[in-house]
Structures are given as structure tokens and as C-alpha cells.
Amino acid sequence: KISLASKTTAELIVRNLHFSYEKGQEVIRGLNVTLSGEPIAIIGQNGAGKTTFVKLLKALLKPDSGEIVLNGERTSETTAAQLAGRIGLIFQNPNDQIFKHKVIDEVMFGPLNIGQSNEEALTNAKAMLKLVGLADKAEENPYDLSLAERKMVAMASILAMDTDIVIFDEPTMGQDVRGKANVKEIIHSLHEEGKLVICILHDMDFVAETFGRTIIFSNGGMLFDGPTREAFAQEEALRLARVEQPHITKIVQRLGYDRIVLKETELV
Ligand code: ADP
Numbered sequence: 001k002i003s004l005a006s007k008t009t010a011e012l013i014v015r016n017l018h019f020s021y022e023k024g025q026e027v028i029r030g031l032n033v034t035l036s037g038e039p040i041a042i043i044g045q046n047g048a049g050k051t052t053f054v055k056l057l058k059a060l061l062k063p064d065s066g067e068i069v070l071n072g073e074r075t076s077e078t079t080a081a082q083l084a085g086r087i088g089l090i091f092q093n094p095n096d097q098i099f100k101h102k103v104i105d106e107v108m109f110g111p112l113n114i115g116q117s118n119e120e121a122l123t124n125a126k127a128m129l130k131l132v133g134l135a136d137k138a139e140e141n142p143y144d145l146s147l148a149e150r151k152m153v154a155m156a157s158i159l160a161m162d163t164d165i166v167i168f169d170e171p172t173m174g175q176d177v178r179g180k181a182n183v184k185e186i187i188h189s190l191h192e193e194g195k196l197v198i199c200i201l202h203d204m205d206f207v208a209e210t211f212g213r214t215i216i217f218s219n220g221g222m223l224f225d226g227p228t229r230e231a232f233a234q235e236e237a238l239r240l241a242r243v244e245q246p247h248i249t250k251i252v253q254r255l256g257y258d259r260i261v262l263k264e265t266e267l268v
Helices: 050-057 080-084 103-113 118-131 147-159 177-192 204-210 235-240 247-254
Strands: 011-022 025-036 040-043 065-070 087-090 165-169 196-200 213-218 221-227
Touching: 011 050, 025 050, 025 196, 025 221, 040 050, 040 204, 050 087, 050 165, 050 196, 087 147, 103 118, 103 147, 118 147, 147 165, 147 177, 165 177, 177 196, 177 204, 204 247, 213 235, 221 235
Parallel strands: 040 196, 040 213, 087 165, 165 196
Antiparallel strands: 011 025, 011 065, 213 221
16 A cells, blocks of 8 residues: 555645734744645644634734745735635634525535636535535525534535645534544545645544644644654643543553554555
8 A cells, every 4th residue: 555645745834933813912822833744633722722823824814923835935925816726724613604595506606716617616516515425405505404514515615626735623523423434534535635634623533543643732832743643642742732632542541551552554
């Protein structure tokens, strides 16, 4: 089996990034990181600055100082329209994102906006609705769907833009076991297509089974950045970031083993 990580070409370089909503209260405190390759999970307690960080990546917020470089180009110098076609951000709350009265129109909106023809947009929208398991809901009003389904509509509408980078904020929240399995499959297939996937998560079981790389965020900075199997061995960082270990780790400890060594896999 060949590792597919090398297929990913999109790269975001973050240099000495600072951001505050209010003067004197820094929410992002001098971040340095290179985001590329395998799917990346960002974990850490509420208020740590994770959502702020991904909004900065998408240039929805302007840094106080520092820079973000997307494939060699500063995003501060890229127009919002160009960026829309390159970085997709799926919000935690789909109600922040959905505004059309028909599912298919919602999913076609982004593609049309970045210049796809009506036919292309329709084809893409249908394919993405199928991918998220909502092929039969195209004609419905998003607000007649469940919150979990609405999250999938929001996901489909971003994925339909076919951006190089896809950022998810809490995609598994509110999803049942089947929904989570679907999200996992989507993340892996985006990666296989060569896209860079970045994901904020609170579900540590999902992180452990889906992501090769994990960043532990706390207080506007990073406490750890590395392989997921090492992240869950960082007891001090996890404690500071108030992150629970995955159930598997707790079970292993309860059974009396010191630790588990996860087998290396190519993809996750
Ligand atoms: P996380 O995603 O890790 O929960 P956030 O990025 O949402 O963290 O929030 C980081 C900090 O910034 C929190 O203290 C939060 O209250 C504050 N914050 C978030 N959004 C705003 C905003 N629009 N205006 C002012 N403060 C904000």
C-alpha cells in the first residue's frame, strides 16, 4: 500500500500569528505552524482559540501581526473571491451558513459564486448531496431537516466548491454513529483526492481513529503538534488543554497495561 500523503500539494504556512478581538486581549499568541499532508485534527478546550484560528486561515479575520502563506502566496494579498475557491470552511453551526429555501439551491450557491456554470454547479451539487447521504432531500427546505442533516447540507455546499483545502469546525457534533462514519469516510476521500483537511474536534475517539496528526491547542497557542498516537500520550498537555483521552486509552489503562502502541498505518 502506498502512502497517499505525498499527493497533497496544498500548504499553509503560519508565521508568528497574533490576533485579538479586543485591544490587549490576545486570543492567538504568536502561532507558527505548517499545515500540509495528512488530515490534521485540532483539539483543546472551549475558548482556546481554535475557531478564531481557522477563521484567520480563511482570512475572515485580519491578523494583528504575522502572516499566512498559501502555496507561496500571502493570503492577506489574495482577494476574498480567489480564496473562496481555494479554502472551504464548514462552520460548526449550519444555521450560520444556510440561507436558501431549497437544499439544492443552497449547495449550488457556492459553486455558482466562484464561477461554475449552472450545469457544472448542478452536477457537483448532486454528487456532493449523494456523498453526504442526502441525495433524496435535494428539493426540501433545509429548515425542514434535522440539525444533523442540515450540517451535512452545509458540508455539501462547501465541498461542491472543490477547494484544495477543507476546514471543518466540529463536523461530528450532533451526528449519530452512522453520520460519524460518513464524516470519517468523507475526510479520507478528500485526502485521497489530494486535498488538505483540517478539522476542529471534541470527540477524541473520532480523532484517534481518523487523524494521523493532532495539534493540541490551549490559550491561543499550541502545546503539541505531531502524530496522533503521540498526542494522546502527552498527559500534561492534555490536562492543561482539558482534553479527555479517547476511551480506548482509558480502557487499556484500566486493564493494567502501561500504554498501547498503535500500529503504523499509511493513511491515518
Ligand atoms: P474555541 O474555538 O477554541 O472554542 P474561540 O476561537 O471560539 O475558541 O474563542 C477564543 C476566545 O475568543 C474566547 O475567549 C472567546 O470568548 C473569544 N471570542 C470569540 N469570538 C469572539 C468575538 N466575535 N468577539 C469577541 N471575542 C470573541
